């Protein structure tokens with residue numbers, strides 16, 4: 001999930017690789033990546049960088065990219081003593097951020113679902129079916145790339161975890177602003193975080209510690225509920241937990257650009273690398289409310305106004321494939337728009353305790369939160385494969401506290417057994 005301030009994180013399906021040009025440019029010129037971000041690189045891809053949120057400054061290869069220092073690009077302002085390249089970087093970043101948010105609005109208004117009958121509800125599977133038909137549900141997930149799952153976490157645990165995450169977020173922000181912890185030890189990079197709102201923006205990817213009793217309890221509940229599906233999708237207790245985090249979208253957080261969280265491997269640039277699917281599970285800790293839907297139904301709560309919503313996640317099912325990634329990356333901005341427009345789109349519409357499980361390569365985006373309530377998702381990412389195959393650990397699915405990255409959690413640690 002963490003999108004390490006890479007061009008690709010925002011602009012296409014080469015999301016986690018630090019490169020100086022968006023994937024479409026890379027594809028055309030057949031340049032290998034990761035590339036260094038240099039000002040010539042910025043100019044070089046000026047036609048397309050406007051799809052990107054943040055301009056990365058690559059960390060040195062030996063720093064442990066996912067879990068090291070805060071990204072310089074996330075600093076609130078550029079101190080005057082910085083050399084010109086860094087100052088330029090910060091300026092470019094700001095412009096890109098703003099532009100990505102505009103692009104995302106356009107995608108939502110004019111493009112996503114425009115040729116496929118609009119954004120439909122996401123296919124959902126009841127928990128009873130997961131329990132009795134885990135393998136069949138795993139096959140469906142493999143095919144669709146995303147599935148809604150009902151009731152994976154109890155309402156009680158959701159309420160406790162929601163309260164804890166709100167408090168933990170305040171603490172983490174204090175730690176970062178006081179200098180007690182680097183940004184990157186508490187928060188991940190996130191697509192369209194809300195550029196006008198300073199260091200933390202309006203949308204945060206807030207890591208949660210796996211050894212906190214509440215987090216461990218939530219994980220154990222979810223893992224127990226989804227055990228047959230998880231076993232079929234990522235194997236048994238040795239499956240690796242690559243991410244343990246939460247998404248916090250404040251009121252006013254903007255819509256995201258359509259993106260994937262990880263690259264598809266192998267790909268033309270890395271023909272010899274392979275990665276087993278990474279599955280991310282977003283769990284709603286409260287009802288994700290939507291004024292348009294509520295206007296059509298009766299609701300116990302005072303309805304939100306039409307058009308007002310907390311922000312569902314929109315998915316483009318079946319776009320987690322090598323073919324989709326190739327098409328998406330090869331296209332000009334216009335071609336990318338056409339690609340988006342002709343692919344069916346579906347949104348999650350989660351209630352408290354519901355989840356969406358998705359392949360991290362599937363194209364998706366979070367919608368804007370235009371309500372006056374914050375929206376909080378707890379999430380984790382798992383895979384049968386423990387190590388990412390590209391150099392320097394560069395990938396998108398790395399939202400994990402540094403201590404948890406070192407600890408290397410598995411699903412077995414949260415109670416998954418080999419046989420059900």
Ligand SMILES: O=C(O)CCC(=O)C(=O)O
Nearest residue numbers: 001190191312313365366
């Ligand atoms: O906000 C959401 O619902 C989705 C967030 C997301 O997809 C991301 O940050 O990668």
